[in-house]
Structure formats: structure tokens, C-alpha cells
Amino acid sequence: MRRERLPSMGRAFGHSAEGVAFTWVAALSSLVSGQGCDFAGDEAATELALKYMITSMTKASAPNDIYSRHAVLVVPTDPINGGGGIGIDMYSALPKKNVGGNFTTSFTKFVVAAHSTHQGQKMFAFGDDVCGASGYTDSAAANYLQTQIDHLGSFGPEVTNCSQPGICIEHLAPGLQQQLPFLGALLGPTRSLKGNLMPLMMHGQGIRLGSRLGDALASLTKAGAVWAAERVLFIFVGDLSVGLLAVQADVCDTKTVEIATQMGVPQIAEYFDTLLSGKTREGCQGPRAAPVGYASILAGARVAAKLKLLRRRSFVSHRTKYTQDLTTFEKTVRGFASMVFWDDTRSPGEVLGAEGGASLLASGEAGPHLPPLSSQQNLIARHLRHARAHGQVYASR
Numbered sequence: 001m002r003r004e005r006l007p008s009m010g011r012a013f014g015h016s017a018e019g020v021a022f023t024w025v026a027a028l029s030s031l032v033s034g035q036g037c038d039f040a041g042d043e044a045a046t047e048l049a050l051k052y053m054i055t056s057m058t059k060a061s062a063p064n065d066i067y068s069r070h071a072v073l074v075v076p077t078d079p080i081n082g083g084g085g086i087g088i089d090m091y092s093a094l095p096k097k098n099v100g101g102n103f104t105t106s107f108t109k110f111v112v113a114a115h116s117t118h119q120g121q122k123m124f125a126f127g128d129d130v131c132g133a134s135g136y137t138d139s140a141a142a143n144y145l146q147t148q149i150d151h152l153g154s155f156g157p158e159v160t161n162c163s164q165p166g167i168c169i170e171h172l173a174p175g176l177q178q179q180l181p182f183l184g185a186l187l188g189p190t191r192s193l194k195g196n197l198m199p200l201m202m203h204g205q206g207i208r209l210g211s212r213l214g215d216a217l218a219s220l221t222k223a224g225a226v227w228a229a230e231r232v233l234f235i236f237v238g239d240l241s242v243g244l245l246a247v248q249a250d251v252c253d254t255k256t257v258e259i260a261t262q263m264g265v266p267q268i269a270e271y272f273d274t275l276l277s278g279k280t281r282e283g284c285q286g287p288r289a290a291p292v293g294y295a296s297i298l299a300g301a302r303v304a305a306k307l308k309l310l311r312r313r314s315f316v317s318h319r320t321k322y323t324q325d326l327t328t329f330e331k332t333v334r335g336f337a338s339m340v341f342w343d344d345t346r347s348p349g350e351v352l353g354a355e356g357g358a359s360l361l362a363s364g365e366a367g368p369h370l371p372p373l374s375s376q377q378n379l380i381a382r383h384l385r386h387a388r389a390h391g392q393v394y395a396s397r
Contacts, residue, residue, distance in 0.1 A: 036172045037131035040180035040193045049088075050185035052080060056092035065093050066311070068342035070221060071107075072234045072304045074260075074297055076336040077114070077175030079182060082239065083317030083336030090313075090338045091182050094233065105186040107233040109138065110193065111217060112183075113200040114176035114237035115296055118169050122206035123160035124213060130172055130199040141198050144226040148219045157212040160203055168203055175237040175293075176201065202295055207269050207276075210295035214265075214302025221307065236300035238293015240335025246318060252284035253335035254316050256291055261312040261339055265302050272298065291335070304341035314339040 039045060073090055076082030095106035113124075127142035128134075149156040162168035176199060183193050198220070202209060217234065220227045240253040259271050274281045275290035291297055304312075318333045 036177070037134050037136045037180060037197070037199060039177050040136065040184050040197075042181060045181040046184035049079075049181040052085065052088045053092045053182070053185055056085065056088045065095065066313075066340065066342045067095050067344050068309065068311075069345045070232045070234070070307050070309065070342075071095075072236070072300050072307075072309055072339075072341040074236045074238065074300045074337060074339040075179065076338065077173075077178070077237055077239055077293070079178055082334075083315070083338070084319035086315040086317050086336060086338040088182075089315065090340050091186065093340070094186065095231075099190070102188050102190055104188040104191055105233075107186070107231045109141070109196050109198070109227050109230040109232045110183055111198040111200065111220075111232065111234045112176050112179050112237065113202070113213070113217070113235070113296060113299060114173045114179075115202040115205050115293055116170045116173050117175075118203075119205065120169055120203040121158075121160060121167070122202075122204040122209045123158040124200055124202045124209065125160050125162050125168055125171075126198065126200040129160075129162040129168065130176070130201045131197070132171075135194045136197045136199070138195055138198055138226075141220060141226050145198070145216060145220065149216050152212070152216065155212065157209055157216055168201075170203070171201065172199075173201060173237075179235055179237060205293075205295035207273050207295070207298065210298030211265060211269060211302050213295075214299040215306065217299070218303045218306035234300065234303050236293075236296040236303075238291060238296035240291045240293075240316070240337050241289050242292050242334045243288040243332050244335075246331065246333045248284075248289075249318055249333050249335050250316075252282075252289040253291075253318070253337065255282045255284060256289075256297075256335075257314050257316050257337050257339065260297050260301055260337075261314050261341075265298070265305055268298055268301055291337075297337075297339075300339070300341070307343075309341040309343045311342050311344065312339065 071094065073087075075087035075090060079085075079087035079091070097104060097106050126145065127137040127139070131137055146159070149159060160167055162171065180193070183197075187193060198217075200213070200217075202213070219225060221230070221232055222228065240256055241249050244252060256271075260268055263271075271281055272290055272294045275284065276287050276294070278286050280286075303309075315338045317336050319336075
């Protein structure tokens with residue numbers, strides 16, 4: 001795990017941090033109330049997300065590409081401004097392929113799970129109860145998930161009924177909504193997110209809810225399941241501690257991510273429960289030291305364990321435009337993490353071919369090392385030019 005001190009994504013494009021924040025907030029605020037998951041098809045937001053990903057892939061500190069049939073990501077609620085863009089680095093490292101000269105992701109289905117900014121009942125909603133009847137939800141997968149939860153009975157996560165007034169205070173949290181343009185950017189101009197998404201909203205967080213939700217989601221890919229033949233990217237949205245002094249936050253958030261990536265789910269749950277109950281662990285005390293998105297992180301760890309995704313990479317950051325050096329910053333901060341869980345499912349021959357220099361353009365799949373930067377940049381540049389030339393709106397068809 002690395003403590004990241006990354007350059008501002010805004011400065012990478014010659015903009016101030018304030019300008020980047022304004023651009024992203026302006027894109028969000030341009031959506032009319034109730035438009036919800038249609039942010040995935042917002043052309044300006046998706047092109048902005050793609051530009052950030054290109055910068056991440058071409059900077060010196062970019063992580064190496066991963067290869068996996070399924071992967072689990074834990075990302076900040078604000079993928080651009082949170083932690084200096086560490087969530088963008090994870091999106092940029094995901095498996096890619098070249099289809100007809102266009103850059104696109106290898107994943108075919110997507111789960112995005114987030115928690116409400118309000119603490120309501122410890123229940124969750126999914127599918128059209130989150131996105132509305134916009135066509136983004138994979139209806140077959142939603143029906144299958146409901147059937148699996150029914151079979152689990154009292155051992156399954158509780159599903160809320162958003163049709164009842166006042167139950168779902170926040171149908172779609174900004175943390176979920178802000179991930180969608182990155183999925184549109186990953187898919188590219190010739191593929192759509194519509195019909196390939198499983199959105200989930202936890203209206204109240206709980207240790208039990210996070211663990212059981214992970215069990216239910218992992219069932220989507222088991223043998224004979226609705227997504228058994230798919231390549232699934234699971235995204236869990238949540239931040240780390242809020243309200244600790246900078247130096248203490250660095251210690252506690254680093255410990256949280258170490259436990260989340262190196263320990264089993266029972267140990268993770270016990271650690272979170274200890275902090276939430278006001279006790280002390282590893283020199284960290286009380287709810288302020290616990291991650292704000294603890295149920296999201298726990299659900300992600302549970303899915304990774306069930307799918308046997310044994311490789312992990314993580315980054316911790318407290319960077320904003322106000323926090324440059326934690327050792328001299330005397331105010332409280334918010335912690336951000338990005339984590340990825342995956343398993344390299346390639347054959348030994350495929351690994352050897354990638355290590356021997358097979359590029360993204362030649363093989364159609366990204367190997368464990370990035371191809372030459374010029375090839376990567378040229379490929380994505382062609383992707384952008386193709387989209388503009390044909391007037392394509394990303395993932396909105």
C-alpha cells in the first residue's frame with residue numbers, strides 16, 4: 001500500500017483545483033432533478049472523465065495495468081477531487097482491449113454500490129429504485145438478485161421499498177452518480193452502459209448489512225447465475241475517516257486500509273465495530289477514526305473474498321487543495337482510499353507473451369505492463385476523434 005502525494009489532476013490539464021471542482025460540480029448541477037443515472041450519458045462529464053484517465057495512464061506514477069475476469073474497486077465518493085485523483089488511477093489500470101480501433105474496457109457488466117449521505121434504516125435499494133426507469137439497470141440481474149435475497153431469508157440483506165413515502169430520503173447519492181461518467185469513458189463511444197448496470201444504495205449503514213450485501217452480490221457470478229458468463233466490475237463507493245487531525249488521520253486511515261486489504265472479513269468487521277462503539281484499536285479511538293463508508297468497504301471486501309480475488313493494491317491520501325503536507329497541517333481532514341482486488345486469470349503463455357512485449361494494440365488485451373505511452377495516447381486520441389467526428393454521445397444510446 002502506498003501513501004500517495006499525487007499532483008492535482010486539475011493542474012495536469014492546466015487548470016486550478018478550484019476550476020476542476022467547479023467544472024465537475026457544474027456538470028452535476030446541470031442535471032435536472034430526477035435525471036439520476038443519465039449522468040452516465042452526459043457527454044461533457046464523460047469526456048472530462050476520459051481526459052483525467054488519459055493523464056493518469058501517461059504520468060510517471062501511473063500504476064501498471066491489471067488483468068482479471070472480475071475485479072472489485074473501492075473508490076472515493078468524489079473520484080476527481082478526493083485524494084488528488086487516486087480513484088482515477090484505479091479506473092485507468094483496469095483491463096482494456098482494442099475493438100475496431102477503439103479503446104474500451106474488457107468488463108461487460110457493472111455493479112456500483114454507495115451509501116446515502118443520511119443515516120436511515122439499515123436497508124438497501126437497487127435497480128430501478130435507484131436509477132428510475134431509465135434503462136440502465138440490467139433487469140434480468142435485478143430479478144435474479146431479488147430471488148437470491150429471498151432464498152437467503154433472514155440471512156440476507158434487507159431490501160427497502162422506495163415506493164413508500166419518506167423511506168428513501170436520497171434515491172441516488174452523489175458518490176454513486178459521480179462514478180458513472182468513468183464507466184461511460186471506460187466503455188467508449190461504441191458501447192453503452194444501458195442494460196448493463198446494477199446500481200445499489202444503502203440508505204443506512206451497518207456491519208451486518210455490508211457483509212450480507214457482499215454475499216448477495218457475489219452470487220451474481222456463480223456457476224449457473226445470471227452473470228456467470230460475464231466479466232463483472234464491482235465498484236464500492238466510500239471515504240475513510242472525517243474529523244481527525246491530519247497526522248492522526250494518516251495513521252488511522254492507513255491502518256484501516258491495511259486491515260481491509262490484508263485481513264479476513266470477520267476481522268475487518270470486528271475492527272470497524274470496535275471503532276464505531278467508541279473503543280480504541282491500534283491507537284485509534286471512536287467513530288471518527290472509522291471510515292465514513294465502512295459498510296461499502298466491508299461489502300467490497302466480502303465480494304473479493306467470495307470470488308477469491310487474492311491480489312490487492314491500495315492507496316491512501318488526505319490530499320485536497322488545502323492539505324499539501326500532513327506533518328504541518330494542523331486542521332482536521334477527510335481520508336480517501338482507492339483499493340482494487342483482482343486475480344490474474346491468464347494462462348502462463350499469455351503472461352509470457354505480455355512480458356515479451358505484446359502491446360495493447362497487438363494483443364487486444366492489456367498485460368501487466370503499460371504499452372509504450374505513444375501507442376496508448378494515440379489509441380485514445382483516435383477514440384476521441386472518432387467520437388467527435390460521428391457526433392456520438394457516450395453511453396447514452
